[in-house]
Amino acid sequence: MSSRDNILKEVLKNQPADRALPVIDIPVTTTHEEWVEALKTRLEILHVAVREVADYAALKHLLQQEAIPQDRTVTTIAELSDVSTLIEAVKEDAHSLEDVDLAIIPAHFGVAENGAMWVTESLIQYRVLPFITQQLAIVVNRKDIVYNMHQAYQRIAGTTQYDFGVFIAGPSKTADIEQSLVLGAHGPKGMTLYLLG
Amino acid sequence: MHSKVTNHADAAIQFNLDEPRVDWHDKTLWFIREKRDLASHAIPEWEQLREYASQIKNNVLSNLSQYLQEFEKNAIANGVIVHWAADAAEHNQIVHEILKKHKVDRMVKSKSMLTEECGLNEHLEHNGIEVIDTDLGERIVQLAKEPPSHIVLPCIHWKKEEIGELFHEHLGTDKGASDPKYLTAAAREHLRETFLTRRVALTGVNFAVAETGEFVVSTNEGNADMGAHLADVHIACMGIEKIIPKQEHLSVFLRLLARSATGQPITTYSSHFKKPQPHQEMHLVLVDNGRSVHLGKDDFRNSLKCIRCAACMNTCPVYRRSGGHSYHNAVAGPIGSILTPNFDMRANKDLPFASTLCGSCSNVCPVKIDIHDQLYKWRQVLMKEGLGPTAKNASMKMMGWVLSKPALYDLSGKAARLVLKYSPFVVSNKMNPWYKQREMPAPPKESFKEWYKKNRSN
Numbered sequence: 345m346s347s348r349d350n351i352l353k354e355v356l357k358n359q360p361a362d363r364a365l366p367v368i369d370i371p372v373t374t375t376h377e378e379w380v381e382a383l384k385t386r387l388e389i390l391h392v393a394v395r396e397v398a399d400y401a402a403l404k405h406l407l408q409q410e411a412i413p414q415d416r417t418v419t420t421i422a423e424l425s426d427v428s429t430l431i432e433a434v435k436e437d438a439h440s441l442e443d444v445d446l447a448i449i450p451a452h453f454g455v456a457e458n459g460a461m462w463v464t465e466s467l468i469q470y471r472v473l474p475f476i477t478q479q480l481a482i483v484v485n486r487k488d489i490v491y492n493m494h495q496a497y498q499r500i501a502g503t504t505q506y507d508f509g510v511f512i513a514g515p516s517k518t519a520d521i522e523q524s525l526v527l528g529a530h531g532p533k534g535m536t537l538y539l540l541g
Numbered sequence: 542m543h544s545k546v547t548n549h550a551d552a553a554i555q556f557n558l559d560e561p562r563v564d565w566h567d568k569t570l571w572f573i574r575e576k577r578d579l580a581s582h583a584i585p586e587w588e589q590l591r592e593y594a595s596q597i598k599n600n601v602l603s604n605l606s607q608y609l610q611e612f613e614k615n616a617i618a619n620g621v622i623v624h625w626a627a628d629a630a631e632h633n634q635i636v637h638e639i640l641k642k643h644k645v646d647r648m649v650k651s652k653s654m655l656t657e658e659c660g661l662n663e664h665l666e667h668n669g670i671e672v673i674d675t676d677l678g679e680r681i682v683q684l685a686k687e688p689p690s691h692i693v694l695p696c697i698h699w700k701k702e703e704i705g706e707l708f709h710e711h712l713g714t715d716k717g718a719s720d721p722k723y724l725t726a727a728a729r730e731h732l733r734e735t736f737l738t739r740r741v742a743l744t745g746v747n748f749a750v751a752e753t754g755e756f757v758v759s760t761n762e763g764n765a766d767m768g769a770h771l772a773d774v775h776i777a778c779m780g781i782e783k784i785i786p787k788q789e790h791l792s793v794f795l796r797l798l799a800r801s802a803t804g805q806p807i808t809t810y811s812s813h814f815k816k817p818q819p820h821q822e823m824h825l826v827l828v829d830n831g832r833s834v835h836l837g838k839d840d841f842r843n844s845l846k847c848i849r850c851a852a853c854m855n856t857c858p859v860y861r862r863s864g865g866h867s868y869h870n871a872v873a874g875p876i877g878s879i880l881t882p883n884f885d886m887r888a889n890k891d892l893p894f895a896s897t898l899c900g901s902c903s904n905v906c907p908v909k910i911d912i913h914d915q916l917y918k919w920r921q922v923l924m925k926e927g928l929g930p931t932a933k934n935a936s937m938k939m940m941g942w943v944l945s946k947p948a949l950y951d952l953s954g955k956a957a958r959l960v961l962k963y964s965p966f967v968v969s970n971k972m973n974p975w976y977k978q979r980e981m982p983a984p985p986k987e988s989f990k991e992w993y994k995k996n997r998s999n
Contacts, residue, residue: 516763523569
C-alpha cells in the first residue's frame, strides 16, 4: 500500500466522531467613513505613508512631485503609463525586476482592522513585483475599504478567481535582532498608500 | 536540527548559570506576551474568535481523512504535484528526489518547523546539497550551527553584539558593529544575491484550504515570496493537521495568528498559493510522521489543533527562564512538551515535568488547546510507565509507604519539625531543590492532628 493510502486509512481509523463547523457571525456596526479613519490610523502604526487623492490626475501630479525621480519606476496601472513604465503582461524573466526602485500597483480592496491590501496576480503581472521592489506604492479606491477579515473573505469569494493572491500590510520588516523593528528585511523598505476618490 | 540536550532540568540548570542573561530572556519574552495582550484586548470578539477557531479545528480533526482527499483533489486540479510522506525519512527523500530530478544542489528555504522536525537540512547537507535559511533569525542560528530556540523568533536567545560578531565572521560586517539596522541591511544584501541565484525554494505552510486546494504562507520579511516566486521549483511542506475546511475560515485564523504570536494585527504578507506560475513546478508534501496515531488518543489529540503561534512559550514562566534549547525539540515550550511525547515518549519523558501547571498557556492559546491539562495527563501516563523522574519515583514510593502507616507518619512529622527547628541546614542546602532561591518555611510547633486533639473539646 502507498504512503498515501496508509496515512488516509490510519487517519480514518483514528479520527473522532464528527464535530460540527461553527457559523461565523461577527456583526460590524461602524460606518464606512469610520473604517477609512481606522485604516489610516492602522497604517501609521505600520509605517505606511498615506496620501489621499481625488482622482488619477491628482495622483499623477503627486507621483511626479514625490516619487518619480527614482531610478527605475514601474506600474501595472494603465492610467499611470505616462508617468511610469507600464507592465501589461509577463514578457521577461522575473529576475529582470531586481533593480526596480518603485513599483506602483493597485489593490482590489483594503482591510481597516489590520491595514492589509488584497492584491492578486492579475493586478501585478509578476508575482515577485511587490516583493522585489525597493519601494512599494499601492493605489486603492476609498470605497473599497472593508472593516475586517470576515468581510474581506466574503468579498474574495464573490469576485473572480486568482492563481496567487496576497494580503500586504506595510513594508517588509523584521525584529529578529533583539526585538528591534527594522524595515526592509527582504522586500520593500518603505510603502505608500494612495487612497483614491 | 535537534540539540544534543536530553534532559530539560539539566539544560535549565546550565541556562540559569548566567542570571542576568536569564532575566533578559525572561523580560524579552514577557514584552511579547504583553504586546499579544494589547492586540487581543483591542478586539471585542476575541473570545468568540478563539471559540470559532477551536470549533473549526475540532471539525478538522473529526473529518481529517475527507478534508485531506478534498484538498488533494483540488490542489492537483490547480496544477500542484502532491506527495505523501509517512515519516521524516520519506519526507526528506521526496524533497531530495525533486532536487536530484532538477539537478540542483543549492536551495533557499523559508521558515518551516516541519522541516526542523524532520531534520531536512542535515539530510540534504549530508547528500551534498546546500540549504540556505532565509528568515533572518533562522539564518543567524544557521550560521551559528544551532537549532532555532523559538518557533516564531528563532534567535530570541541571541544578543545583538553576538550577532554582530557572527556577521563579522561570516558576512564581513564591521568588527564590533551591533546596530540591528546595519546588521539587517547586511543580511538583506547577502540573501538577495541568494534569492536571485537559486532555482528551488522550499516554504512551510500555515494553512491549507480543502475547499480550494490553496495554501497560505505568512511572513513579515517577505522571504517566502522572494524565494518561491523567483524559483523554477517551489516545494511546500506541511503536516497533515494544517488543513482547514473553507476559505472563509482563513479570516478567523489570520485574525488570531499574528495577534497571538507577536501582537501584530496580521503579518506583513499572507500569501495565498493556488496555482504554479506558467514556467514553474509547484510541489506540496503532506507529512504524517506520527500524527495519524496521535489523532487516535482521546486525551491528547487536541494538541494537533496548534497553529504554531508560540503564545504559550512567551507566557510560560518555565520556558522564559529555561530557554528553547532545553526542550531539545523543534517545537519547544508548553505545546512542544505535549506534542513531542506523542512521537517518542521515552526521549521526551522529561518535558511534561517542565511546567508549573499554572495554566497560563491554555489561557492564551488561540485555538483553546487544554495544554496544562495535557501536561498533567502526560505525567500520569509517564509515572504509570515508570518513566517519571528518578528522584520523584523514589520519593513517591517512600511517601506512599509512610502514608500507609499512621504511626510512622506521626513520627516522621515530628522528626521533620525538629530537624527544621534545630538543624535547618539538613534541608536548607543545595541538595534540596526547593531551597534554591527560596527559604524553607518556619516549622509549626505541632501538627494539625495534635492541635485538633487539644482543641476539639472546646
